[in-house]
Amino acid sequence: MAQYKGAESEASRAIHLLKKREKQREQMEHMKQRIAQENLVKSNIDRKFSAHYDAVEAELKSSMVGLVTLNDVKMKQQALVKEWEKQLAKKEQQKELQRKLEKLREKEHKEEAKRKISSLSFTLEEEEEAGEEDEELERKAFTTKKRKLGKNPDVDTSFLPDRDREEEENRLREELRQEWEAKQEKIKSEEMEITFSYWDGSGHRRTVNMKKGNTMQEFLQKALEILRKDFGELRSAGVEQLMYIKEDLIIPHHHSFYDFLVTKPRGKSGPLFNFDVHDDVRLLSDATVEKDESHAGKVV
Template identity: 50%
Template sequence: MAQYKGAASEGSRAMQLQKRREKEHKEAEFRKNKLKEELRVDKMENKFAVHYDAVEAQLKHSTIGLVTLDEMRAKQDDVIKEREKKIAQKKAEKEQKRKEEIEAKNAQKQLQKQQIRALSFLTEEDCDDDDKGSGGGQSDGKEVEEMEDHQDDDEDDVTDEDELEEEIPTKKKKMGKNPDVDTSFLPDKDREAEENQLREQLRLEWVTQQESLKSEEMSITYSYWDGSGHRRVMKVTKGTSIYQFLQKCLESLRNEFGELRTVMADQLMFVKEDLILPHHYSFYDLIVTKARGKSGPLFAFHALDDIRVTQDASKEKEDSHAGKVLLRTWFERNKHIFPASRWEPYDPNKSYGKRMAAPSKEEVHQIMELRERLKDVLTTPDSQSESFFLRWIRARDHNLDRAEDLLRNHLIWREEHDVDNVLDTESHDSVSFFKLFPYWVSGTSKDGHVVIEVPLGSWDIRKAFLVDDGEKKFGLYTTQLFEKVMARIRELNEEKASRGEWPSAQVFGVVNWEGYSYSQLLNWKALQNLLTIASKYEAHYPEILFKGFFVNCPSIFPLLMGFIKQILAPKTLGKLEIFSGSKNNEWESAVREHVDPEQIGVQYGGLRTDRVINK
């Protein structure tokens, strides 16, 4: 075979590659032989051996003939103990050997350091620094080289050596600790142990205190509800769960009500303040969290017959309704009928307060940012209040860009239509329109909201078109309605602010649809103007509604509601309650829960016979 002829560098490279291949081949053969040795089986019976048990082997070797079970167990315990003792001894020997090796290595290192230090011209401090550094080996080598260089120098050159010794710096004194420095922020095992001990002591005290609170007795007023109330009083501890309470109620009611004789506690419900309480909650949980329902507190279990009728509506009430114990089957049959239509499962993350909730920390920051964005267009004092900005932020689900667009469009609309002066421009047309389209801002609800009554079913909007420029005048008339409501809200909020309360006034509306006819629904122009009222609310007066009752709704109302749902936001739709004309008793009692009879007209379940328009 011809020899390779070429550059010397190429030949060297080929030789290196050949050696690498031979080395890899040898390594592969070594691994192959090692694997073959590990898998090799000498005897046939070893092919079926799964593992080797030293204890079992020793038992077989030391046990001869038949033995009793106790003897076998005793011998097995002895063998196991002896085996463990041998393992521990071997482990201790290995550990001792490992320690000796480590000590030998450390001693060797110390010896090398001493030899290097003896040969070095550096000071002890420099040697220590070199030892602590990562490059200690390199510095040691340099020191040896320097020593050899100095030995090769001329011994007669004494002056040079003296100068070198003068240049070597003297050993610096190390800085000590300053006892006056505050070190409380540094980790301290003793201090941390004391803190942990104190923390555990406080935790135990808190647990003991809570257990004592849970063991306190209280009286709960409740009614067994089967369409009518059967009031009872029961004593339980605060730590009792809703399920345990229902079980006790069931035991006391079974003898009196036959339908309860075959049911269990999990087939019952406990409704408090229009909320269905889960069975796993305890009364202690509701008391500690100060939970509130739709119509009162969930943490108060006494009940008055006629609550919050003569009290100040601006103050937080602690009086509550009696809870209702009822069958789930009754609720499923009657959940479309008042009062069951108002009940819903309790959600601890949801606010059921009667007032417009105060802003959260995140909302406060959003209010500040929105105020900064709109400082060029908002100049009136009313538009600088937090409640003003909060309405627009919540109307757009805390999206600041959308809230800013909505508010800017509203301000443009107010300027184009001169809305700020709309209440000062009431004319003869406004008086005549009131006869055709009446409404009353009649009073204040129990929760401090503005009450408005609108017989919208008797508003035959087609009559507005008989007047010159009637459509424009009707739009102006509805704007005046909204502005009067807003003026009343500002009055109530000013009163609340003077008392140091959050300005939370909203609108409680009762809309009577009695008289709304099919012919009005078919008139497209009248329908458009009616829907404009809903769109004007969403675009220019959002989040002022606390609750709205649509009463005496005719059979054609679902058709109209189909158009309204396309305009109103889901939040607004969730605040509406709809009652048909055949359910007078239901909606009248529902209205009276929110409004005193003296504050509303007789046609809405109240006592007032006069109607006065706010000026």
């Protein structure tokens, strides 16, 4: 085994350079991962709502054959929306689990690098203090050890089946699922103010408080109760006879406000996820500045 001939200061300098290079490499990898994740989120956010809506509508059309009642259609729509939300939640849980596993592996790599640096420092000190007789004994011991077969601690074994690791991943996945569902239920129970305009040839603006998890059908039912006090022609009307139009788009009754708040889609003339009106969006403004103000939805 070759003996290190340099001074103690050179050994310290070598260790310092190793630590510095390892730190720079970790910072570069972290920056690459963050940029890639940001680009992925930006590219996927515009496709979430359209994919969600198209999938539910396609499944509904394929499952409805012949004449069916309106209640059957509504029940089927609600079941399909819940199933699609479960699938979205599962995908988010898998992504979160993958990120945590990557952080865990990165932590293990850091600990391995520190252990190697400590081992290098210890080896350099031993070589400076050892004599010729000790070197001969180390050479014999190294030769004997080299001939023996054993496990290489530097080999990555993460791809091998591991029952404990799989159980830990399943437990973590279940915790993430429960945490995500609890967070979404909390969001759905929050109240928000909805500004709408009843259109009978002219606009009649009203406001109503709803929960974010309420559907358009529940909103129209509450709006109808308010409008019946001022408009006699609505006393015999039902919810199925009303439509909610937001940014020139007819919003189906089975969609909830939560769907739009999460996916943040945009309509033909403004955002679909803002239901309160602060400014008059008909006024001229800078077209280069994107705003969240939207038109009041119409009930017709």
